[in-house]
Amino acid sequence: MTSTALRSRAWKLLELVTTPLLPSDYLDLVSPLRAGADLRGRIEAVHPETPDAATIVIRPGRGWRGHVAGQYVRIGVDVDGVRLWRAYSVTSPTSRSDGRITITVKAIPDGKVSNHLVRRVKPGTVIQLDQACGEFVLPAAKPAKVLYLTAGSGITPAMGMLRDTRFADVVMVHSAPRPEDVIFRNDLHDLVADKALRLVELHTDTHGMLDVARLEELVPDWAERETWACGPAGLLDAAEAHWAEHGIAAKLHTERFRPTVVVAGDGGEVTFGKTGKTVAADGATPLLSVGEEAGVLMPSGCRMGICFGCVTPLKSGAVRDLRTGEITEAEDGVLVQTCVSAAAGPCELER
């Protein structure tokens, strides 16, 4: 018998001893980061970046498979006893030698998780982790000229890339309300001093919002550059329109932190079949939030309609895609993305 087979036999035997629990339920008590456990991480330090942003140093569990610069990671944090999942860009380089990763979080008004992470979380806290994901990454072949167009916390994935890969010619156009609000300001200026970056730093409180048309004057060769843009929806919408207008949409890569909601309908009663709960939902609230509020265990992912981590069978009724307004009706095997779908009349989800 091979050692793997032997080990699986021993594990089966162990399961007979621990039933109705699993051996891992006991191991988790002493070693939550071990290989083979659900992926978790331990917060080791919290470094303030600005008055309302901080970098969190996380030691990921043994199952962590690493990330590609620019990707984000989903973390599950218990805030006031309730597990909440959010996605944050990884801001540490892939080459970090101690195996730790960092995320950089900006506290947004009323943001439960962001405020908790920036202001209250204590080193030593164990959090839930997912493997890194996201398509907002550098291509295999290094582009000759790069532009990062960012604003606010949109700088975080760009910083992950900047720290990871050096380019011969890279420009960053970054907007923040005031100088003290610029996350990574010292790091950016160090890179400039090293001649590793040309930085255009805009302070919107004094200069107003960036008009994308001004790129012509700020970065005359912008159209030749492979561009990564991340920031508020307004900036990204304007950038996409601008690049499309010049027929170079393929050169622009964008990352959105939130889905754009275009259509909301009337809502209806949502039934969670497995849990046996029925709650009223409006037509604008994603079913994911509706379920979570009702205490139903909802799988979740990016919360913006990209990763499909939240898909759930729709057993009856209809739901509306909040991004397009499209209606999906229940049929055998129909799965819906609960993070971007709202009730369109009464409906039932298999949760």
Added chain:
Amino acid sequence: MTAIDPTAHLTAEQIEELGRELDAIRDEVIASRGEKDAAYIRKVISVQRKLELTSRGILLFSIFPPAWLIGTAGLSVAKILENMEIGHNILHGQWDWMRDPKIHSTTWEWDHVSPAEQWKHSHNELHHTYTNVIGKDNDLGYGIMRVDEDQKWHPMHLGQPLWNFINACFFEYGIAAYDLELGKNLHKRRRKNPEFRARAKAVGRKIRRQVLKDYVIHPLLSGPSFLTTLAATFTANLIRNLWSHSVIMCGHFPEGVQVFERRSIVGETRGQWYLRQMMGSANISGSKAMHIMTGNLSHQIEHHLFPDLPSSRYAEVAVKVRALFEKYELEYVSGPLPKQVFSAWRKVFRLSLPNKKVKTPDRERELVAA
């Protein structure tokens, strides 16, 4: 169904007002659930798992009497904690708000021969909805006992003290049987019902795993201590069964607790439902350790009013609930465990005989209380 209705002095309006006041107590707890509560249940789970593991470890050497004694005591406490403060309450959804898939009513399985899924149906849906309604609430006499004077006496009831004792010793099997509604389903026609067969199969599977763990694998791992470990796990299960049976009897059986007729709950309002829970449950008084070991079912009244609030909050809720009992001049039935167990058993014995023509002292006591 008692001769004198102890709630007769309340007007319909008062009952609805009482309901609103109870709703407010509930809302207050829900708004303040948080980190402390989450830390509490995680702590209990962690202590229980460590205690169980340690006790089972000690029992590997159960051939030595001190090891047997300590191991058996530890395993009994671990099993009680697991069923009462942890399993029962998690399966009620008391901790679902934490959104932790490892501590959730839809994923939890407990150290009990009745599969969580079936128990949740018979307990959460039937018992908690139809609390103390004769003919609807299986917990009331478990379908084998006479629990109220108004129920017709049958010679079979002579044996009910014995049935009750046997049920107490093998309580988890008794529960599995009535979660299956075995009495009703063993009729020839129903036995073939595929839905029943599937459920019976699930129970069989669960029993097999439980028995294999406690009576085969663990004794085998003990080597020369095989027999003593077997005796230890059997004893621990017996103690757990007797304990949980006693606690549960104290919840609805002691003198002073009301039972209800089927037709009395037709068209019941929220306020009336609350009132039935108040009159149909009894508490056990005692120390903090006592409350934890009963899974806070010592706060049975509060648990029945708010089955899905975290058990760690029942003690503070009890103060407010008790004040409402006083305000509305209702009897809050509560007493120390030995007294309540005695009271419940006395009722089992008394009702095993046909009603006496003259009123018993108990009936008079109720008249006075009313």
